[in-house]
Amino acid sequence: MGEELFRTTCAACHTTGTDRLVGPGLQGVEDRRDHEWLVSFITEPDRMIAEGDTIATRLLAEYIVPMPNLGTTRAQAESILDYIASANEAPTGETSGTPVAQAPATEEQVLLGQALFQGHTRLANGGPTCNSCHEVTHDAVIGGGILARELTTVFSRLGGPGVRAIIGSPPFPVMQKAYEDRPLTEEEVAGLVAFLERADAEQELHQPRDYGIKLFGFGVVGAALLLGLYSLAWSGRKRGSVNQEIFDRQISSI
Ligand code: HEC
Ligand code: HEC
Structure with missing residues (x-):
């Protein structure tokens, strides 16, 4: 069960050897960490990071991506740890998930x-x-x-x-x-x-879709230009209030 779980939920980011993928290679992890710490981290990495656990914080600083909470139970974590230990005892020469050299993309x-x-x-x-x-x-x-x-x-x-x-x-x-x-x-x-x-x-x-400050800048300049144009186009407009003219006309016709 441990092997199956490791392959489906952990192997995307970890090898059982020493190669680093997204996270550290897990060979000998039981030697460098306390068992209880490992089980807690595997079941709730997000909580450990949120609580500021020293090791978790240091690992996050090094690996940058936080390990996601994958909903792993304690029992599953135990069997995965057993599998990691056994994978390292049997030197088959093949560590699961070892990156293969890739030809350049066409x-x-x-x-x-x-x-x-x-x-x-x-x-x-x-x-x-x-x-x-x-x-x-x-x-x-x-x-x-x-x-x-x-x-x-x-x-x-x-x-x-x-x-x-x-x-x-x-x-x-x-x-x-x-x-x-x-x-x-x-x-x-x-x-x-x-x-x-x-x-x-x-x-x-490539153009980011978030044009941000540049778009804002163009907007301000554009608006100023338009305002300038409008005032030119309407330079012959009436300056006083229309009501005032009507009022004056009424007064003078009395
Ligand atoms: C999306 C990638 C990802 C997946 C999936 C993932 N991990 Fe991790 N893991 C990480 C990263 C990254 C770290 C380093 C700590 C950090 O940045 O949060 C880490 C750290 C660890 C550590 C601590 C290693 C050490 O040196 O102390 C253990 C143990 C671990 N993961 C086990 C697992 C197990 C077991 C699974 C499967 C249930 C798993 N991880 C799934 C990314 C992942
Ligand atoms: C149903 C939604 C969904 C679809 C469809 C989807 N993903 Fe994701 N993907 C996620 C979520 C959720 C994550 C977890 C990290 C996050 O929150 O971005 C993720 C993470 C990733 C990551 C890791 C990102 C990181 O920064 O750690 C990669 C790479 C990725 N997806 C590639 C793809 C590719 C390529 C496809 C198409 C084949 C795809 N995804 C389709 C939801 C989706």
Whole structure:
């Protein structure tokens, strides 16, 4: 049970070896941490971080992404820890989730990923498009959802193996549910990773949708120009009050 759980909920971010993915490699974690601390952290990492636990705070500073609360129970945490320990006793030479060296992405993969991300190409198994929940800053992609994080810089934040692992087997409950019976194919995962890598690398070249201060500046200048134009166009307008003229006319006609 521990192995199955580890594969489906932890392997996106951890190896049982020493390789770092999104989080630290977990080999020998029982030697460096107290057992009770491990069980608490695995079951409620969010609470440990919120409470300012020293180790959790230090780890978060180093790994930047907070480990999500995955709804793991104490019993599940125990069996996962047993599995991690046993995986390290049996030196099969193969550590689960070890990142494999990837060939550089091709242009076709980037384009496939872009089309899949925004739903121009349907996902083979019918899962929802990524931009129903996520947004990415890229000129070729129309605005996306804001239910989940903006993904423009996810590639530099989590690294290739981390992004690939998350898309391949999402550890986040909401996203996991969305693809539970409709998994992405290998080809789709590769394309999406390639697209996110490209969007990250080229973010400077693409207009953010939040124009912010620049748009405000243009607005102020534009308004001033328009006001100037109006006053020129109407320079021959009456300056006094219309009522006053009527009043004067009435008075003089008495
Ligand atoms: C979305 C990525 C992600 C998932 C999924 C995830 N973790 Fe983590 N984990 C992290 C990160 C990142 C850290 C480093 C601490 C932090 O930044 O919050 C961490 C830290 C840990 C630590 C502390 C390691 C140490 O050196 O003290 C343990 C133990 C751990 N995770 C176990 C698990 C287990 C077991 C699972 C599956 C139930 C799991 N994690 C799922 C990202 C993840
Ligand atoms: C049903 C909504 C939903 C859909 C659809 C969805 N995701 Fe997610 N995704 C989430 C949630 C929720 C998270 C958890 C982190 C957060 O709150 O952003 C997440 C996290 C991620 C992360 C990690 C972000 C980070 O900064 O840690 C990546 C990468 C990601 N999704 C990629 C994708 C891709 C690629 C697709 C399309 C195949 C996709 N997602 C479709 C909801 C979704």
